[in-house]
């Protein structure tokens with residue numbers, strides 16, 4: 387079953403074409419890394435898929451009501467600001483709103499989902515801390531927890547591991563891989579191609595205003611794609627530790 391289907395999705399911003407004719411589907415059990423240089427259109431593609439900005443073509447999420455969409459997909463935007471001193475447990479509980487409604491009492495299953503999500507991001511003990519008193523990385527993890535607590539078939543996250551320390555980058559990717567193993571799916575934009583290669587089951591490469599490649603890390607992180615789209619040379623190998631990727635040098639410099 388497709389959790390997201392895009393057909394010929396096209397976006398113009400400021401009278402400029404940003405994405406043309408993006409078509410792909412995300413099924414159950416996938417961890418999809420959306421990669422591409424700065425400005426390639428990763429955020430734009432995800433926001434258009436969610437129906438947050440106008441786009442041509444078709445997104446399967448586009449026709450859903452706000453509540454249906456919030457039950458189908460958890461969205462973690464790139465902005466990490468929390469404007470008021472809400473406690474971490476209450477911030478994460480906001481992820482339960484699509485299921486219980488704003489006025490319904492909190493059910494033990496909501497509390498269990500929140501506690502599990504807080505534990506998954508390593509914030510146990512921070513439940514009553516105001517989110518405004520967290521470090522940037524801790525706040526990012528609280529927002530990941532809010533998306534996890536939403537308990538949706540699909541999670542879409544814009545650079546969720548940016549700013550996290552190495553251990554939390556790995557545990558976050560492992561948490562996402564765990565969701566995929568359980569039949570849910572995650573699509574995240576990501577600049578760390580090493581972690582993308584290691585943890586994602588599939589990569590979608592954006593460049594030249596379109597989907598340039600879509601496949602396994604080995605199929606997408608080819609020398610030709612890296613040179614043409616990222617202007618870099620890199621090392622990539624399937625090893626006993628799994629896929630290993632390292633950017634080496636900028637080409638033409």
Ligand SMILES: Nc1ncnc2c1ncn2[C@@H]1O[C@H](COP(=O)(O)OP(=O)(O)OP(=O)(O)O)[C@@H](O)[C@H]1O
Pocket residue numbers: 399400404422423424425426427428429430431
């Ligand atoms: N409101 C806007 N009006 C005009 N152009 C915009 C607008 N928002 C974004 N853009 C442009 O659209 C292009 C795609 O931006 P987008 O944020 O989707 O890229 P990205 O791949 O997510 O980049 P990054 O890796 O830097 O986060 C960029 O060239 C950007 O300058």
